[in-house]
Amino acid sequence: MSTTCPNAPGSCSARRDAGFTLVSVVFILVVLAVLGAAMAKMSMRQHLGAAAELGAARAYQAAYAGLEWASFQVLRAPPRPAAPAADTPPACFGNTSITLGDFIVSISCVRTQGSDGPTSLSFYQLIANACNAPSGTSCPNTTAGVQPTYLERQLSRTVVR
Numbered sequence: 001m002s003t004t005c006p007n008a009p010g011s012c013s014a015r016r017d018a019g020f021t022l023v024s025v026v027f028i029l030v031v032l033a034v035l036g037a038a039m040a041k042m043s044m045r046q047h048l049g050a051a052a053e054l055g056a057a058r059a060y061q062a063a064y065a066g067l068e069w070a071s072f073q074v075l076r077a078p079p080r081p082a083a084p085a086a087d088t089p090p091a092c093f094g095n096t097s098i099t100l101g102d103f104i105v106s107i108s109c110v111r112t113q114g115s116d117g118p119t120s121l122s123f124y125q126l127i128a129n130a131c132n133a134p135s136g137t138s139c140p141n142t143t144a145g146v147q148p149t150y151l152e153r154q155l156s157r158t159v160v161r
């Protein structure tokens with residue numbers, strides 16, 4: 001008889017198996033903790049991606065609203081004169097910045113003259129740039145480095161009058 005296992009010979013192997021079970025449980029807990037951390041990080045990235053997509057859609061809508069405003073300024077205001085002899089196209093407005101919610105929209109206009117046979121035409125190149133962190137009071141932000149929350153959209157349109 002052995003002095004380390006005084007009772008029955010089968011009881012010693014049961015104690016050695018108990019140590020193996022403890023190591024297995026610790027290993028499973030570590031694996032589950034790593035999987036949980038990976039799932040939490042993936043969930044955080046999905047939420048940040050969804051927020052960025054929503055912000056990008058809002059920036060697009062702000063730039064589009066700026067283009068609509070600029071088109072109205074060129075095409076409808078001031079109204080066209082009734083007499084064709086006095087029909088001079090309006091000059092471009094100066095560079096303008098407007099605030100729409102969290103976004104600043106910078107709008108610029110460039111007018112070029114052209115003709116189609118005897119008809120004189122004015123082409124207006126309109127550019128609207130919307131951003132949520134302008135440099136000064138206009139977009140785009142050229143002073144700051146890349147920020148993960150910076151959003152910017154630029155749209156352009158050419159109208160003829």
